Amino acid sequence: MKKTNKLLSVAVATAMGLSVNVSAQDGAEEVTEEVVVTGIRSSLKKSMDIKRDSIGVVDAISAEDIGKFPDTNLAESLQRITGVSIDRSVGEGNSVTVRGFGADFNLVTFNGRQMPTASLGDGASPPSSRSYDFANLASESIAGVEVYKTSNPTVASGGIGSTINIKSARPLEAPGLKWTVGGKGVMDTSQNDSTDTTPEISGFYSNTFADDTFGIAVSGSYQQRKASVNQANVGWRDGYLGDCDFAGEWGALPRAECNSWNQTGLHQNQPGDGDVYAIPQNADYALADIDRERVNGQVVLQYRPSDRLTGTLDYTYSENEIEVRNSSVGIWFNHEFTASAWTDGPVAGPLFYTEIFDFMPWQGGVTDLSYSGSLTSNISENASLGLNLEWEATDNLTLELDYHDSSAESKPNNIYGSNMSVGTTVISLREQSIDFSNDLPLISYIDNGINPEDPANRLASGSAFRNAQFRDDLDQLQLNGRYEVDQDIFAAGAFVDSIDFGVSLINNNVQSTYGFLQTDSWGGLGTPADIPDEIFTFESLPDKFDGIPGANDPGMLQGFYSFNFEQMVDTLEQQFGICSNSWTGTNIEGTCLANPTVDRRIKEETVAAYVQFNNTFDMLGRDANLNIGGRYEETEVTSSALVPIPVGTNWAADNEFFLTFNDPIDLDFTTLNDKYHHFLPSVSFDMMPTEYTKLRAAWSTSITRPTYANLQGGTELATLFRIGGGFGSEGNPGLPPNESKNFDISYEWYYNDDSYISLGYFNKRVDNFVGTDVIKREAFGLTNPAFGPNADFCRAQVGQDSSAIRQCLIDNFDTIGDPADDPVIFDVTIPVTNDETATLEGYEFAFQHNFGDSGFGAIFNYTIVDGDFAYDNTKSYRDSQFTLVGLSDSANLIAFYDKDGIQARLAYNWRDEFLAGNGPNPFYTEAYGQLDANLSYELNDNWIIFAESINLTGEDRRGHRRSDNTVTFSNPGEPRYMIGARYKY
Missing domain, CATH: 2.40.170.20 (TonB-dependent receptor, beta-barrel domain)
Structure with missing residues (x-):
C-alpha cells in the first residue's frame, strides 16, 4: 500500500x-x-x-x-x-x-x-x-x-x-x-x-x-x-483452541501440547489461551x-x-x-488439516494459513476453487x-x-433484486493458502491435475437473489x-x-x-457441460492490483475467467430453476425478485x-x-x-x-x-x-x-x-x-x-x-443435526471428523434437525x-x-x-x-x-x-x-x-x-x- x-x-x-x-x-x-x-x-x-x-x-x-x-x-x-x-x-x-x-x-x-x-x-x-x-x-x-x-x-x-x-x-x-x-x-x-x-x-x-x-x-x-x-477481501471467524482429542472441532487451532492431530510443528508461534485471534474463513479477489x-x-x-x-x-x-x-475468484476454508504461522499476542495475526486436503481422504482429498458473478x-x-x-x-x-x-x-x-450472486466451482484443490506478509493477501493453491482455472471444468454452484x-x-x-x-x-x-x-x-x-431466493448447492450442481464456454472472459489479476506490495509475487493467483451474469442466470434458470423452484424461496412470477419476508x-x-x-x-x-x-x-x-x-x-x-x-x-x-x-x-x-x-x-x-x-x-x-x-x-x-x-x-x-x-x-x-x-x-425450537442421537451413532462409527459424520447421516438417516437433537445456540x-x-x-x-x-x-x-x-x-x-x-x-x-x-x-x-x-x-x-x-x-x-x-x-x-x-x-x-x-x- x-x-x-x-x-x-x-x-x-x-x-x-x-x-x-x-x-x-x-x-x-x-x-x-x-x-x-x-x-x-x-x-x-x-x-x-x-x-x-x-x-x-x-x-x-x-x-x-x-x-x-x-x-x-x-x-x-x-x-x-x-x-x-x-x-x-x-x-x-x-x-x-x-x-x-x-x-x-x-x-x-x-x-x-x-x-x-x-x-x-x-x-x-x-x-x-x-x-x-x-x-x-x-x-x-x-x-x-x-x-x-x-x-x-x-x-x-x-x-x-x-x-x-x-x-x-x-x-x-x-x-x-x-x-x-x-x-x-x-x-x-x-x-x-x-x-x-x-x-x-x-x-x-x-x-x-x-x-x-x-x-x-x-x-x-x-x-x-x-x-x-x-x-x-478476507472473511474471518473468531479463533479458539480445540481439545486435543477432537480433530474435527471446526475452526479451532490445535494447542501447542497436542500431538493427536498429527500436526506437530505445522503451527508456528500459535496463539495461547490468553490471546485473541481470528482465522480466515474465506478470501477472494473481486473486480x-x-x-x-x-x-x-x-x-x-x-x-x-x-x-x-x-x-x-x-x-x-x-x-x-x-x-x-x-x-470474483476465491477459496473457502474447512479448518481441518491446517498449517499456519502467527505474530505474537495478546492480539495475534496470521503470517500465513494453509489447508492441506491430501490428509483428508474422507473429503476426496480435494476442495474447490469458487467463482462468483454478482450484480x-x-x-x-x-x-x-x-x-x-x-x-x-x-x-x-x-x-x-x-x-x-x-x-x-x-x-x-x-x-x-437489489444484490444478486451466482456461483460456479471446480473441485480440484489439494492445498490452498493465504500469505498475509504483504499489504495484499496472496491466494495460492496446488491442484490435483485438473486445472481449476479452465472454464470447461466448472460446475454450477449456489446462488442468492436478495430484494x-x-x-x-x-x-x-x-x-x-x-x-x-x-x-x-x-x-x-x-x-x-x-x-x-x-x-x-x-x-x-x-x-x-x-426477501431472498437462495440455492444452497455450494458443493456443485449438475455437470460442466451445463454451462457454455462462450460466456466466460479471462481476467488477469496482478495488473488489477498494481502498486500494492505483493501484487507482483509470482506465487499469487494470476488470473481467472469471469462470466456474464445475465447469461449465467438464464442458463441456470433453464437447467435448474434457480429463481422459480420452490426450494429456493418464493419469487415474483416471471422475475428473480424475492417476495419480502422481512x-x-x-x-x-x-x-x-x-x-x-x-x-x-x-x-x-x-x-x-x-x-x-x-x-x-x-x-x-x-x-x-x-x-x-x-x-x-x-x-x-x-x-x-x-x-x-x-x-x-x-x-x-x-x-x-x-x-x-x-x-x-x-x-x-x-x-x-x-x-x-x-x-x-x-x-x-x-x-x-x-x-x-x-x-x-x-x-x-x-x-x-x-x-x-x-x-x-x-x-x-x-x-x-x-x-x-x-x-x-x-x-x-x-x-x-x-x-x-x-x-x-x-x-x-x-x-x-x-x-x-x-x-x-x-x-424457535431449532435443533442441530450434528449433535443428537443420530450424530452420536455416526460419531461412534466414523470418529470425530465432521465430514465423515455428515456422510454417515446421509447413508443411515438424514441431515435434517430432529426434535431429539440438541438445540442450536445462536449468538444474538x-x-x-x-x-x-x-x-x-x-x-x-x-x-x-x-x-x-x-x-x-x-x-x-x-x-x-x-x-x-x-x-x-x-x-x-x-x-x-x-x-x-x-x-x-x-x-x-x-x-x-x-x-x-x-x-x-x-x-x-x-x-x-x-x-x-x-x-x-x-x-x-x-x-x-x-x-x-x-x-x-x-x-x-x-x-x-x-x-x-x-x-x-x-x-x-x-x-x-x-x-x-x-x-x-x-x-x-x-x-x-x-x-x-x-x-x-
Whole structure:
C-alpha cells in the first residue's frame, strides 16, 4: 500500500478546503452578499467574514460563483472543513463524520428542513441507517452548506456531531438575470476494460420580474460515471483452541501440547489461551465495474407582493442509479488439516494459513476453487415539495411559516433484486493458502491435475437473489418567529434585544423490506457441460492490483475467467430453476425478485417548541453577544416488524448448516410503542477582547436518535450457521436517544482582511450511548443435526471428523434437525444502553493566509479527537464494549492561486485510522490521505475552461480487524481526471 505519510512533504502544495462559519440567524442575508467578485479568494473572504460575525460554532462552504461549488461532490467539499471527514463508497464520498461522530450522529437538513433518507448500501441486507447519502446530490445547484457544530434551539435536533444544512439559491436574494451552463468530460483511470470518458452537464437560470417582486430559479444536472474498484477481501471467524482429542472441532487451532492431530510443528508461534485471534474463513479477489447516472433538478418560485411578505414555493428532485458488476475468484476454508504461522499476542495475526486436503481422504482429498458473478443494481429517488411564507407582521415581529412534504426511496432497478450472486466451482484443490506478509493477501493453491482455472471444468454452484427496499416519507410544519424588543416600552429590553421562538411538527414514516431466493448447492450442481464456454472472459489479476506490495509475487493467483451474469442466470434458470423452484424461496412470477419476508415499519411523531433570548451588550468597550434558550421535544415511536419464522435446519455441506422455512414462509407481525421527551438547553457567548480577536464559548445539550436497525422489532437469524451455532440480531423500539452535554470554547485572530488563525476546544459527555451485546440463546425450537442421537451413532462409527459424520447421516438417516437433537445456540446481537457516561474531547486548529496581492494563499486545519470510545482489541468477542464508529484525527493542507483570471488549487486531505464497524467483530479502515487538484482560466467575462483531478497520486486503501495481519480489504487507488468549460451570464 502506498503510504500516505510520504505526501506530508508535498502537502504544503495541497488543496483547498473551505473552513468557515455561518450565522444561524442571518443566513438569508449572507447569500445576498454575492457576486461582484468571484472565485476562490472571494469565497474565502466571505466565509471568513461569516465566521467572525456568527453566533456559536457554525462552519460552512459557499459557492465560488453561480453553479460553481468547490468540489463536484458535496461530501468531498465538506471534508475540507475543520473536524469533518468522509466515508467513501465505490470511490466517491457519500457520508460524513464530524468531530468523531459518524454519519448516523449527524442530521442533514435542506433549507432548514429535516430530510428523509434512503440508501440500500450494497443491497445485501435490510437497510436501516439514518445516514444521509450525499452521493445523491450534485453540487452545481447548491449555494452553500452550513455545519452547525454547537446546538442552537432554532435548529432541528438530532445531530450530536452536527446539523448540516444544505442551502439552495433563491432568485429574490440575487435579483436580475443570471444563467450558466457547463459541461465536463470525466476519465476515471480505474476502469478495468475501458477508457471511456463520461459526461457531466449542468445548468442554472435565475431571473426576477415586476420590479424584482417575482422570481424564478431553475437548475438541473446530469452526470454519468464509469469506474472500477478491484479489491482483495478476507472473511474471518473468531479463533479458539480445540481439545486435543477432537480433530474435527471446526475452526479451532490445535494447542501447542497436542500431538493427536498429527500436526506437530505445522503451527508456528500459535496463539495461547490468553490471546485473541481470528482465522480466515474465506478470501477472494473481486473486480467490480461501476456505472452510475445521477440526475438533479430544482425549481424555485418566489413572490414578494410587499416589502413585508415573501412567499417561496420550491420543488427538488434527485435520482441516482448505480450498477455494480462484480466478478470474483476465491477459496473457502474447512479448518481441518491446517498449517499456519502467527505474530505474537495478546492480539495475534496470521503470517500465513494453509489447508492441506491430501490428509483428508474422507473429503476426496480435494476442495474447490469458487467463482462468483454478482450484480447490484439500484435506484434512489428523493423528492421534496416545500412552501415558505415570511411575514414582517410589525416593525418588531417577523413570522415564518414553512411546510414541506418529502420522500426518499431506494429500490432494485432490475428484475433480479437489489444484490444478486451466482456461483460456479471446480473441485480440484489439494492445498490452498493465504500469505498475509504483504499489504495484499496472496491466494495460492496446488491442484490435483485438473486445472481449476479452465472454464470447461466448472460446475454450477449456489446462488442468492436478495430484494431490499427502503422508503422514508417525512412531512414537517414549522412556525418560526423573531420579536425585536422595543427598549422604550419594555424594561426587559435592558437585558434582551430579541426573542426567537417557534414550534415544529414532524411525521416520519419508514418502511424497510427484504426477501431472498437462495440455492444452497455450494458443493456443485449438475455437470460442466451445463454451462457454455462462450460466456466466460479471462481476467488477469496482478495488473488489477498494481502498486500494492505483493501484487507482483509470482506465487499469487494470476488470473481467472469471469462470466456474464445475465447469461449465467438464464442458463441456470433453464437447467435448474434457480429463481422459480420452490426450494429456493418464493419469487415474483416471471422475475428473480424475492417476495419480502422481512417488513419493518417505524413511525416517529415529534412535536417541538423552542425559545431563545438574544442580547448584545458592552464588555470592555466592545460588543458582546449572549444567546440563552432551550428546545423541548416529545417523540412517539411505533415499531412494527414482520419477520420470517424458520421451521427447521439442514446440514447442507461439510461445514454449512441452513435454516429451513415453510413454503410459503411463516411470518410473524409484532407492534411495539414507546415515547420519550427531552429539554435541550443552549447558551452561546462571544466577545472581542481586541479589535481583531474574538473569544467564543457555548454550552448545550443535544440528542441523536437511535438507528432504525436499533429500533426495529423482531428477531432475525442468519440463514447460514455453523456446527457450533449461528448468529442473529434484534432491535429495541424502547431505546432512548443518545444525549450529549456539550462545551465549546474557541479563540480567533483576524490579523488582516482575509487571513486568520483559530484554535478551539470541544468536550462532549454522552449518556444513553448505544452499544451492542451478544446473548447466547435458543430460538424457535431449532435443533442441530450434528449433535443428537443420530450424530452420536455416526460419531461412534466414523470418529470425530465432521465430514465423515455428515456422510454417515446421509447413508443411515438424514441431515435434517430432529426434535431429539440438541438445540442450536445462536449468538444474538442486541442494542443495549450504556449506563456510564462516555466523554469525547478534541482540539481544532485552523489557519488561513493570503500572501498580499500575489494571488497565492494557503489553508491548514487539524483536528484531534480522543475519548472513552476506543475498542479494546484484547477482549474476547463475547465481551460487551461501547465504541464510537468513525473516531479519528483529520487534517487538510491547502495551497491556491487566484489572480488575473487564473485559479489553481491543490488540496490534501488526511484521515487517521478509524473504527469502521463495531459489535463482536470490530474492523478498522487504515489511515488514508488524498491529493486533489484543479486549474481554471477565464477566457473572458463569460467563458471559463478548467481541469481537475481527484486522488492525483492514486493512493491505495486497506482495512483490517484487531490485528494488522487480519486484513479485511485491500484495493488500489487510481486518479480521476476531468476537463470542461462553463459559460456564465
